[in-house]
Amino acid sequence: MSIELTQPQVMLHQMVVDFTDKEVKPLDILIDKERNYPTELWDKMIDTGFLGLTIPEEYGGAGFDVIASSQTIYDFAVRNASMAFTLEGHYKSVDQVLKYATDELKEKYLPQANHRIFGFSSTEPQGGSNVMGHTAKAVKEGDKWILNGNKTMITNGGLAQVYCVLLKTSPTELSCFLVDEDMLGFKHGKREKFIGMNGTPVGEIFMENIVVSEDHLLGTIGQGVEIGDNAHYDARISMGAIAAGITEHALTIAVDYAKQREVKGTPITQLYSIQEKITEIAIAKENTQLLYQEAARLKVAGKSYAKVATMAKSYGSRASYAAADHALQVLGGYGYSQEYPVEHLIRDARALQLAEGSLEKMMIEIAKEVVNEGEE
Numbered sequence: 448m449s450i451e452l453t454q455p456q457v458m459l460h461q462m463v464v465d466f467t468d469k470e471v472k473p474l475d476i477l478i479d480k481e482r483n484y485p486t487e488l489w490d491k492m493i494d495t496g497f498l499g500l501t502i503p504e505e506y507g508g509a510g511f512d513v514i515a516s517s518q519t520i521y522d523f524a525v526r527n528a529s530m531a532f533t534l535e536g537h538y539k540s541v542d543q544v545l546k547y548a549t550d551e552l553k554e555k556y557l558p559q560a561n562h563r564i565f566g567f568s569s570t571e572p573q574g575g576s577n578v579m580g581h582t583a584k585a586v587k588e589g590d591k592w593i594l595n596g597n598k599t600m601i602t603n604g605g606l607a608q609v610y611c612v613l614l615k616t617s618p619t620e621l622s623c624f625l626v627d628e629d630m631l632g633f634k635h636g637k638r639e640k641f642i643g644m645n646g647t648p649v650g651e652i653f654m655e656n657i658v659v660s661e662d663h664l665l666g667t668i669g670q671g672v673e674i675g676d677n678a679h680y681d682a683r684i685s686m687g688a689i690a691a692g693i694t695e696h697a698l699t700i701a702v703d704y705a706k707q708r709e710v711k712g713t714p715i716t717q718l719y720s721i722q723e724k725i726t727e728i729a730i731a732k733e734n735t736q737l738l739y740q741e742a743a744r745l746k747v748a749g750k751s752y753a754k755v756a757t758m759a760k761s762y763g764s765r766a767s768y769a770a771a772d773h774a775l776q777v778l779g780g781y782g783y784s785q786e787y788p789v790e791h792l793i794r795d796a797r798a799l800q801l802a803e804g805s806l807e808k809m810m811i812e813i814a815k816e817v818v819n820e821g822e823e
């Protein structure tokens with residue numbers, strides 16, 4: 448079951464499957480263990496054009512839409528969820544530059560986004576959910592902005608070279624600025640010791656009296672909450688794709704193992720307890736895929752996609768976690784071993800209930816949308 452792809456999207460999909468089968472799949476466990484991508488793999492990612500997938504052709508990119516980018520993220524996640532997570536962090540940040548930057552800033556930064564990684568930074572050490580409680584700020588001096596403060600838990604933090612950063616421009620106002628690691632006063636901080644998505648660094652940045660010109664403001668003053676929400680909604684389509692990819696990965700491992708494992712001379716695929724788990728994983732994968740693809744379709748059609756994207760991540764984050772746990776059980780004791788690729792799927796899937804808005808906040812958002820629809 449899958450959304451209908453155009454001819455260029457089919458060709459892209461085939462290219463991604465070939466690339467990830469050859470370059471990513473064999474490194475899945477290694478990436479988790481080493482907590483890093485091999486440099487050669489990363490160079491190949493850039494050379495093949497994956498960073499520029501959604502960048503319009505006029506800025507040197509491939510100009511694909513969100514149906515293609517979410518399919519690509521899914522194809523990566525089936526082989527290694529971290530690589531998909533790194534792309535998700537990059538695509539959602541580039542999308543905000545595309546939507547909110549001035550023409551001059553786009554001319555300067557979008558061509559660079561084909562080979563430099565971008566990140567989106569909102570969370571601060573004292574809290575992520577309450578964005579109005581943030582303290583990092585931008586103060587206007589003449590025709591420049593002076594940026595100060597610390598940000599934390601940024602997907603690609605340390606790996607990324609350019610960041611969209613939400614900063615207070617007044618006690619009641621958030622605005623979004625484009626910040627480059629080359630700027631005076633910029634420093635990367637520590638990498639979080641997270642339990643999963645181990646290829647993707649998630650880390651801190653420090654800004655000390657960074658001076659930027661007016662055109663580094665994305666959108667208008669006070670538009671930060673809207674830009675942050677927009678980045679979340681874009682990212683939640685990708686997160687649904689990652690969840691579906693992890694679930695498909697869990698399914699493949701469980702089915703392959705169950706076919707060759709025997710109990711008393713009978714393959715365990717014939718046991719109802721195993722069939723039930725395989726069925727639950729397969730249903731979860733189809734459901735998650737339908738949700739994120741529908742959100743992508745709505746976005747391309749210019750329709751409201753926030754609710755369905757949030758559902759894709761909310762449902763997919765829990766379903767992929769449960770699917771990975773089912774797969775572990777199918778493998779019995781070997782499922783609990785780090786020598787097998789299942790246990791890291793559980794750790795990877797767990798991130799999806801936190802990144803891009805915690806599960807609790809998403810439940811509230813979906814309920815509000817549903818209740819409001821009923822009142823219209």
Ligand SMILES: Cc1cc2nc3c(=O)[nH]c(=O)nc-3n(C[C@H](O)[C@H](O)[C@H](O)COP(=O)(O)OP(=O)(O)OC[C@H]3O[C@@H](n4cnc5c(N)ncnc54)[C@H](O)[C@@H]3O)c2cc1C
Pocket residue numbers: 536566567568569570573574575576577599600601602603641644649798801802803804805806807808811
């Ligand atoms: C793998 C990973 C990647 C991440 N990537 C990024 C990134 O790229 N950029 C970025 O800015 N941040 C990122 N984050 C941070 C993430 O957005 C925050 O962890 C999340 O917003 C929650 O913030 P917090 O951790 O400070 O928890 P808090 O906001 O302190 O919340 C603690 C608990 O209280 C609950 N809670 C808080 N407020 C409410 C409420 N109003 N109603 C109900 N429950 C509530 C939360 O759901 C949570 O369970 C990432 C986190 C992870 C784990």
